[in-house]
Amino acid sequence: MTYRGFIFDLDGTIYRGERLIPGADRAVAELRRRGLRVVFVTNKPLSSRAEYAAKLTRLGIPTPVEDVISSSFVMARYLHEQEPGTRVYCIGEAPLIEELRQMGIQVVDDPRQARFLVVGFDRTFDYQKLTGAMLAIRAGARFVATNPDRTCPVEDGEIPDCAGMVGAVTGVTGAVPEAVVGKPSPYMVAAALDRLGCPPSQVGIAGDRLETDIAMGAAAGMRTFFVLTGGDRLEQLADDRLPKPDHVVQSVAEIPDLLD
Numbered sequence: 001m002t003y004r005g006f007i008f009d010l011d012g013t014i015y016r017g018e019r020l021i022p023g024a025d026r027a028v029a030e031l032r033r034r035g036l037r038v039v040f041v042t043n044k045p046l047s048s049r050a051e052y053a054a055k056l057t058r059l060g061i062p063t064p065v066e067d068v069i070s071s072s073f074v075m076a077r078y079l080h081e082q083e084p085g086t087r088v089y090c091i092g093e094a095p096l097i098e099e100l101r102q103m104g105i106q107v108v109d110d111p112r113q114a115r116f117l118v119v120g121f122d123r124t125f126d127y128q129k130l131t132g133a134m135l136a137i138r139a140g141a142r143f144v145a146t147n148p149d150r151t152c153p154v155e156d157g158e159i160p161d162c163a164g165m166v167g168a169v170t171g172v173t174g175a176v177p178e179a180v181v182g183k184p185s186p187y188m189v190a191a192a193l194d195r196l197g198c199p200p201s202q203v204g205i206a207g208d209r210l211e212t213d214i215a216m217g218a219a220a221g222m223r224t225f226f227v228l229t230g231g232d233r234l235e236q237l238a239d240d241r242l243p244k245p246d247h248v249v250q251s252v253a254e255i256p257d258l259l260d
């Protein structure tokens with residue numbers, strides 16, 4: 001097949017923490033040299049797209065901000081498509097709120113004024129925010145969430161992710177999100193393909209998570225590359241509930257040789 005675009009997950013695929021996966025810089029450079037468009041996708045809404053782009057550039061993969069697709073950005077796109085300039089009550093950290101504002105969305109303090117309740121990964125989540133979410137839902141706000149992840153890997157283990165905040169809101173209100181826009185959703189796929197400018201049949205995707213990265217690529221009709229540098233292990237391929245990748249590689253460094 002002829003590849004015209006490639007999607008890379010970040011954490012566990014391109015880098016782990018502050019360390020580049022060996023050879024990831026050369027692999028991305030080689031794909032770009034062959035004329036492929038490359039984008040990077042992440043569900044993590046704790047940094048801005050500019051911060052991810054700066055980190056990639058610092059690690060030896062020069063990247064413009066537009067080539068980073070985060071769940072915060074996809075949320076902003078979703079809201080903009082539903083109702084340009086809409087009003088939202090947001091459970092989330094500053095980078096998510098900033099991303100919404102950049103799309104012209106109003107982030108309001110009074111939950112009763114909100115057309116949407118936006119829930120993201122928020123390490124400052126508290127009783128007051130939960131009460132706000134309840135009031136927003138009671139006043140008829142539509143419920144949307146950034147990403148489905150239960151936990152987020154950190155240096156010394158894991159911390160609760162967006163599913164914790166969504167679960168709290170669901171527990172109190174009985175409402176479930178109408179859309180969870182991060183990986184593996186079709187909203188994330190659409191944002192990445194818009195940037196790549198080619199159909200999914202000409203796109204490869206590399207990631208360390210079968211349930212998100214590989215599932216998303218397989219559902220969209222992309223060629224999938226499962227890397228063993230991150231969270232999921234080789235043994236998980238035996239789990240029939242998880243999607244099967246087209247390729248299994250030790251790391252992204254092997255990918256250029258597989259594209260011929």
Ligand SMILES: [Mg+2]
Pocket residue numbers: 009010011012013207208209230
């Ligand atoms: Mg990952």
